[in-house]
Amino acid sequence: MEIYIIGASFAGISCALHARKLYPNAKITIIEKNTMVGFLPGGLLLYLQNKFEKLSDAVFVTEKQLEAQSINVKLSEVLLDCHPEKHEITTNKGNYHYDKLILASGSEQKSMNIGLEDDDEWDPSFKNYDLSNKILDQIQNAESIAIIGAGQAGIEAASTFVDLKKTVHLIEAMDYPLFKYFDPDFLVPFLSTLKQQPNLYFYLNTTVTEVAKDKQYEILLDGQTVVSDYVITTVNVHPQLAAFTKKFQLHSDNTIQVNDYLETSAKDVFAVGDLIHSPFQIRDESVYLPQINHATRSGVIAAENLLKQEVKFTGGLRTIGTKAFGWYLASTGLIEEEAFVYKNEIAVKNFTQPFSLTDKTTIYCKVVYEKSSERLLGMQLLSKADCLEKINTAALAIENNMTLDELMQNDHFFQAEFTNVMEPLNRINLESEDRHAF
Numbered sequence: 001m002e003i004y005i006i007g008a009s010f011a012g013i014s015c016a017l018h019a020r021k022l023y024p025n026a027k028i029t030i031i032e033k034n035t036m037v038g039f040l041p042g043g044l045l046l047y048l049q050n051k052f053e054k055l056s057d058a059v060f061v062t063e064k065q066l067e068a069q070s071i072n073v074k075l076s077e078v079l080l081d082c083h084p085e086k087h088e089i090t091t092n093k094g095n096y097h098y099d100k101l102i103l104a105s106g107s108e109q110k111s112m113n114i115g116l117e118d119d120d121e122w123d124p125s126f127k128n129y130d131l132s133n134k135i136l137d138q139i140q141n142a143e144s145i146a147i148i149g150a151g152q153a154g155i156e157a158a159s160t161f162v163d164l165k166k167t168v169h170l171i172e173a174m175d176y177p178l179f180k181y182f183d184p185d186f187l188v189p190f191l192s193t194l195k196q197q198p199n200l201y202f203y204l205n206t207t208v209t210e211v212a213k214d215k216q217y218e219i220l221l222d223g224q225t226v227v228s229d230y231v232i233t234t235v236n237v238h239p240q241l242a243a244f245t246k247k248f249q250l251h252s253d254n255t256i257q258v259n260d261y262l263e264t265s266a267k268d269v270f271a272v273g274d275l276i277h278s279p280f281q282i283r284d285e286s287v288y289l290p291q292i293n294h295a296t297r298s299g300v301i302a303a304e305n306l307l308k309q310e311v312k313f314t315g316g317l318r319t320i321g322t323k324a325f326g327w328y329l330a331s332t333g334l335i336e337e338e339a340f341v342y343k344n345e346i347a348v349k350n351f352t353q354p355f356s357l358t359d360k361t362t363i364y365c366k367v368v369y370e371k372s373s374e375r376l377l378g379m380q381l382l383s384k385a386d387c388l389e390k391i392n393t394a395a396l397a398i399e400n401n402m403t404l405d406e407l408m409q410n411d412h413f414f415q416a417e418f419t420n421v422m423e424p425l426n427r428i429n430l431e432s433e434d435r436h437a438f
Helices: 010-022 043-048 063-068 129-141 152-163 188-195 243-247 292-304 336-341 390-399 404-408 424-430
Strands: 002-006 027-031 071-074 079-083 088-091 094-097 100-103 144-148 167-171 200-203 210-213 217-220 225-228 230-233 269-271 277-279 286-288 320-324 327-333 346-354 362-370 376-383
Touching: 002 010, 010 027, 010 063, 010 071, 010 292, 043 129, 043 152, 063 071, 079 243, 100 292, 129 230, 144 152, 144 217, 144 225, 152 167, 152 320, 167 225, 188 200, 188 327, 217 230, 327 390, 336 346, 336 362, 346 424, 362 424, 376 390, 376 424, 390 424, 404 424
Parallel strands: 002 027, 002 100, 027 071, 100 269, 144 167, 144 230, 167 200
Antiparallel strands: 079 088, 088 094, 210 217, 217 225, 277 286, 320 327, 327 376, 346 362, 362 376
């Protein structure tokens, strides 16, 4: 069996490695348009934070590791066309016949028709190694940087640049940052910290109309102009598609339609990661989830279904965890702001507790649950202590339809240095918002 995978990021690599375990005699080839495999989407920021000695070290897998698994890698090769009826693909370097084809080319963040699309010196994104390496010197030399978009990537970039003593202009069309993952009332302590940052300037409820360049970049907003040494965008994430993808059935947002087993409308062609919609496990609809864990899991499930379609892809909960401006932030599932999309009435609870019996750092907690059944639907966490791993337990509880009463009896380890008497999930139904230990 000849398996071709288009794209060497998380979805494609995960698919290739799992396929190798499942089909030891298969010939597996990855085609990647960039010059290296496995670059971390936040690799540029991690390098600037001195987490890696070289920018090229910011990877989760190497070409050598893949080749050791008998996975052939073709770099700097671009998929130009696909012929599903003949089981053939065409690249800039040749034609290939496949038995199974997995499209895993990921997403991109190209500009939003704001004026500099044809400027070869400006690239607004840093998702892959080639883009990051291209803008590295400009980022390092810039005294001021404008960031369009205050989602997770934008906030992480702003935090890194402020730590590097750069002036940061953060522009967001919504009325508060991280709006996909957190409720505004819950973020009050975090937002208070942002307001105190001397080199951080927020522009909320603001739309960019144009970006122009003279000696510096000029970002035209609604009624004002922001001037900076460089501009990056962290918005408008969308599938990285070519013209030939119109041969497949698409959604209205140009994501590729797949069945429950991730096969497209063309037989033996699968699509994964940021190219597809996926089930959102607590809503009766599919959504676009351009997240790494989602990409990785979809790649694995596609590999499972190459010969027999037996394992359905269950989607995700939009679970995130990050650190920015000294705060750890985590979220999973439904937030109160999007209650209107849920079919039944919801309720919420807010409470705080110290991180542990020896560390009194506050953990802020907010839970969303179904009012009638008290089934957990979502959780948000915020602390200056590292509480991120707790969100994975909450996600697992949501996936298993656990109620607040059931969570009250959920088993957790106790160690005074690392835990409180009870964990946040145990406490939700104890009506103890005004007390710490319980």
